[in-house]
Amino acid sequence: xxxxxxxxxxxFLDAPLGANVDVTPDRDQSNYLLNxxxxxxxxxxxxxxxxxxxWRMRLKALSRKAVVLQSIxxxxxxxPQGDVHYLFAPLKHARLDYMVQKAVEMGASAxxxxxxxxxxxxxxxxxxxxxxxxxxxxxxxxxxxxxIEDTIRLxxxxxxxxAERRLIFCDEDAxxxxxxxxxxxxxxxPLAIIIGPEGGFDPQEREMLLRVPQVTRxxxxxxxxxxxxxxxxxxxxxxxxxxDWAPAV
Amino acid sequence: xxxxxxxxxxxFLDAPLGANVDVTPDRDQSNYLLNxxxxxxxxxxxxxxxxxxxWRMRLKALSRKAVVLQSIxxxxxxxPQGDVHYLFAPLKHARLDYMVQKAVEMGASAxxxxxxxxxxxxxxxxxxxxxxxxxxxxxxxxxxxxxIEDTIRLxxxxxxxxAERRLIFCDEDAxxxxxxxxxxxxxxxPLAIIIGPEGGFDPQEREMLLRVPQVTRxxxxxxxxxxxxxxxxxxxxxxxxxxDWAPAV
Numbered sequence: 001x002x003x004x005x006x007x008x009x010x011x012f013l014d015a016p017l018g019a020n021v022d023v024t025p026d027r028d029q030s031n032y033l034l035n036x037x038x039x040x041x042x043x044x045x046x047x048x049x050x051x052x053x054x055w056r057m058r059l060k061a062l063s064r065k066a067v068v069l070q071s072i073x074x075x076x077x078x079x080p081q082g083d084v085h086y087l088f089a090p091l092k093h094a095r096l097d098y099m100v101q102k103a104v105e106m107g108a109s110a111x112x113x114x115x116x117x118x119x120x121x122x123x124x125x126x127x128x129x130x131x132x133x134x135x136x137x138x139x140x141x142x143x144x145x146x147x148i149e150d151t152i153r154l155x156x157x158x159x160x161x162x163a164e165r166r167l168i169f170c171d172e173d174a175x176x177x178x179x180x181x182x183x184x185x186x187x188x189x190p191l192a193i194i195i196g197p198e199g200g201f202d203p204q205e206r207e208m209l210l211r212v213p214q215v216t217r218x219x220x221x222x223x224x225x226x227x228x229x230x231x232x233x234x235x236x237x238x239x240x241x242x243x244d245w246a247p248a249v
Numbered sequence: 250x251x252x253x254x255x256x257x258x259x260x261f262l263d264a265p266l267g268a269n270v271d272v273t274p275d276r277d278q279s280n281y282l283l284n285x286x287x288x289x290x291x292x293x294x295x296x297x298x299x300x301x302x303x304w305r306m307r308l309k310a311l312s313r314k315a316v317v318l319q320s321i322x323x324x325x326x327x328x329p330q331g332d333v334h335y336l337f338a339p340l341k342h343a344r345l346d347y348m349v350q351k352a353v354e355m356g357a358s359a360x361x362x363x364x365x366x367x368x369x370x371x372x373x374x375x376x377x378x379x380x381x382x383x384x385x386x387x388x389x390x391x392x393x394x395x396x397i398e399d400t401i402r403l404x405x406x407x408x409x410x411x412a413e414r415r416l417i418f419c420d421e422d423a424x425x426x427x428x429x430x431x432x433x434x435x436x437x438x439p440l441a442i443i444i445g446p447e448g449g450f451d452p453q454e455r456e457m458l459l460r461v462p463q464v465t466r467x468x469x470x471x472x473x474x475x476x477x478x479x480x481x482x483x484x485x486x487x488x489x490x491x492x493d494w495a496p497a498v
Contacts, residue, residue: 079471098347105478107470140473178496180429180489220485221356221494222328224389229354232478233485236469240429240486245470247427 008044010138017052023069050145053078081144083190085110089119089197097132099228104136106235112149118197124151165190167215170234172200174219182218183241195231257293259387266301272318299394302327330393332439334359338368338446346381348477353385355484361398367446373400414439416464419483421449423468432490444480
């Protein structure tokens with residue numbers, strides 16, 4: 001991983017970016033630039049929108065509240081987004097925020113909360129998830145924006161599971177075997193990882209999961225892992241064997 | 250990983266455990282049992298000490314403050330401890346607590362804070378680290394106790410690095426190659442993983458690391474990872490290729 005340019009703050013902008021394409025940020029973002037980041041007239045930011053790569057842009061203050069961002073130059077070309085969906089029984093509050101940030105750092109392309117019988121959190125704040133995901137992309141030099149999908153019940157998720165997507169089930173009851181060998185045996189293609197609630201899926205849910213034809217079980221070792229630990233560990237193995245930590249085939 | 254018995258609280262006891270070996274907890278632990286866990290006379294706990302396996306013990310209240318724990322039966326035999334040292338530039342407060350817990354969940358056998366030029370934390374509370382490590386072992390069904398080593402400066406750590414221990418350096422500047430292939434090429438044996446500060450090691454420190462004969466560099470993918478993410482990811486790869494997530498050789 002090359003050294004990134006940290007000389008200017010990175011900012012996600014939901015607007016087209018390109019040569020000579022200036023952007024007028026909305027009121028919230030103008031406020032963020034001027035009053036939170038405290039950028040002065042002439043200061044630079046590194047903007048990205050998930051499709052056009054990363055662009056150095058220069059802030060021009062039009063008034064005390066209004067700014068325009070002037071396109072200076074492209075700093076990085078758009079990188080392709082991997083296709084690894086991260087499905088997880090949501091935790092609460094700070095632990096959920098953490099889980100979202102970590103999944104984004106680890107290259108998840110979509111995040112989806114899944115309600116299970118043992119799930120502790122009753123509602124998931126998708127807007128908060130989205131904000132945490134964006135912040136993680138800004139802080140970690142990421143050029144693609146993961147999508148945040150609506151909360152779904154496990155049963156509904158598994159019914160009609162798309163045939164082309166492999167579902168990696170981190171199963172606490174799997175014998176400790178060789179997760180890397182298991183993953184190596186899979187062809188490259190769209191993937192999903194599912195992380196269950198604290199205490200694991202209940203027996204009926206496990207049966208449901210094991211009946212999905214596209215499911216592959218892996219063990220994550222002999223110790224109990226918290227959900228947020230398991231998520232990062234599973235993503236590390238998947239990315240290193242099948243994803244963008246591994247050589248392209 | 251088999252399903253653990255969660256019917257009783259797990260507790261680390263710094264005392265010998267065995268058949269008919271009763272334990273009189275100290276005042277702090279008696280208070281914890283009676284007033285925090287609120288265990289009544291006759292309640293069971295699952296005790297471990299890092300060497301004698303796990304034992305079901307029954308609380309017998311001698312008075313309102315004093316208890317004795319009576320040995321009932323061994324529930325699990327002692328598991329061997331792996332030999333993976335986790336060396337890390339400390340973070341602050343909650344993030345340090347988190348890092349310690351995760352490293353223990355992931356099977357680190359020793360944890361050692363390493364001071365580098367870009368380290369943010371100035372002092373590390375080793376007692377707090379120890380308490381977090383013990384709590385993680387209790388909550389995650391772990392039978393071995395990781396050791397908490399004194400904070401050390403990077404230069405001192407690397408001078409006289411033990412020849413038999415391989416040092417895995419997660420290097421943000423390594424080309425994105427194939428971390429699993431790199432790890433697979435190593436023989437089994439004592440290991441250490443070193444995780445640098447936010448922003449990475451400075452150039453002189455990197456040079457120092459790369460001069461250690463036992464160093465192996467791996468890349469952790471194309472994205473920037475926070476220190477606590479990198480730690481879990483690196484441990485996942487190391488355990489899955491060389492440690493106790495992989496088949497024994």
